[in-house]
Amino acid sequence: xxxxxxxxxxxxxxxxLARVVAERLVDLPILDEFRDQLFAQVSARPKIRLVLDVSSxxxxxxxxxxxxxxxxxxxxxxxxxxxxxxxxxxxxxxxKVTSLDKVFEFHADPTAAVMDLQRRRF
Numbered sequence: 001x002x003x004x005x006x007x008x009x010x011x012x013x014x015x016x017l018a019r020v021v022a023e024r025l026v027d028l029p030i031l032d033e034f035r036d037q038l039f040a041q042v043s044a045r046p047k048i049r050l051v052l053d054v055s056s057x058x059x060x061x062x063x064x065x066x067x068x069x070x071x072x073x074x075x076x077x078x079x080x081x082x083x084x085x086x087x088x089x090x091x092x093x094x095x096k097v098t099s100l101d102k103v104f105e106f107h108a109d110p111t112a113a114v115m116d117l118q119r120r121r122f
Contacts, residue, residue, distance in 0.1 A: 004029060004030055004033040005021055005022070006020065006021060006022050006030055006033045006034045006037060007019065007020055007021065007034065007037050007038070008021055009041060012114050012118070013118050014049060014117075014118065015049045015050075015051060015114045015117045015118055016041060016045065016048060016049065016050050016051070017051045017053060017110060017114055018037075018038060018041065018050060018051070018052050018053065019053040019055075019056070019110075020034070020052065020053060020054050020056055020057055021056060022034070022056070022057070023056055023057060023058050023059070024057070024058065024059045024060070025057055025059070025060040025061065025064035025067075026059060026060070026061045026063075026064065028063065031061075031063055031064055031067050034064075034067055035067045035070060035071060038050075038052075038071045038074075039070075039071065039074055042071065042074045042075055042078060042080065043074070043078075045078075045080070046078050046079070046080075047078060047079050047080050048075060048078060048080035048081075048082075049080065049081050049117040049118075049120075050075055050080060050081065050082045050083070051082075051083050051085050051107075051110055051113045051114050051117060052068075052071075052082060052083070052084050052085065053085050053086050053110040053113075054084060054085070054086050054087055054088075054091075055085070055086025055087075055088070055110060056086075057087075057088070057091070058088065058090075058091075059091075060091065060094065065094065065095075065098060065100060068084075068100075068104070069100070069103070072103065072104065081105075081117060081120070082104070082105070083104075083105045083106070083107050083113040083116070083117065084104045084105070084106050084107075085106070085107040085108070085109065085110040085112075085113040086107075086108070086109065086110050087106055087108075
């Protein structure tokens, strides 16, 4: 489904910032494109340091959570690190009810998350 505007990527001194531009992560074509674009980036970068900026996201489905978990597993398989940044407080209960708040690392601010990963030793 190439051509769907879902993510924008920016490299920042060894950290990949992936900004989600879609407001709603619900529809399967958008979710598949989301996963596929992230998989391509993760596959191309062993030991990726990834910040996923979700500050524009106002709603996500259970399928979106599944795609996030799949991306997280792919990152971990390559010995990488992933931070979810900019999550709206209204969406945190979705992560808590599924216990995914214990799986993902969260930062309120995407720029601070990038700086955090830049300071870490890998």
